[in-house]
């Protein structure tokens with residue numbers, strides 16, 4: 001069963017398509033150029049996470065903590081979200097939509113918390129603005145969570161991409177067994193092998209070179225302390241919904257709060273944003 005999509009259309013072949021399954025951004029086109037990678041093997045069955053685009057990771061990042069049915073990277077990317085508002089055209093010509101996810105029997109069976117996530121997207125001429133608010137409606141109980149925009153950028157050859165803004169940052173290398181912590185000594189990060197790293201306390205801006213059409217992509221983030229860099233390389237063959245030969249065409253640079261969970265007090269909220277800009 002395929003789930004409905006919402007399309008933000010700014011004109012001039014600039015669009016953003018959101019699948020309500022996981023509120024996954026499955027396409028972002030700027031002047032008809034697709035900016036996001038979605039695997040040709042991705043399954044759209046309304047059950048599995050969509051492989052590519054921008055899945056919404058919440059309330060855990062990585063494997064489940066302790067026993068229970070919580071899946072890898074949490075339930076938000078496999079939950080059915082609601083369209084709360086829009087798409088509306090703003091006076092600037094930009095297009096806005098707001099999506100939401102609140103607790104349900106399904107989420108409570110995995111995470112016994114009352115919550116509301118509000119996810120606002122604004123499509124600009126060359127930018128995609130993503131703003132998230134996590135609200136805790138409880139009168140007594142705080143909760144903690146991870147949240148991450150698992151962004152798959154499309155690129156002609158990942159070996160030619162450079163990622164700025166990581167020099168000097170501490171990272172957890174998840175390809176090591178057990179995962180180990182190092183410091184990045186390169187000015188720019190390049191990818192030539194299986195890469196799975198959580199860079200912590202990263203600066204608010206990264207630039208990725210040589211994405212679609214040889215252009216650069218600017219990532220700006222607010223209140224997201226971490227940046228995950230992931231490319232499965234030859235491990236792609238172990239991922240059923242990822243083509244064996246597709247890894248050169250994607251780079252995941254993911255803004256989030258993952259190394260330390262964020263906590264929201266009763267009646268309080270957490271807010272964070274990411275802005276993607278084609279340069």
Ligand SMILES: O=P(O)(O)OC[C@H]1O[C@@H](O)[C@H](O)[C@@H](O)[C@@H]1O
Nearest residue numbers: 072073150174196197228230254
């Ligand atoms: O296959 P999934 O669940 O979508 O995860 C993909 C990757 O997501 C990355 O963010 C993680 O750091 C990796 O460890 C993980 O393999």
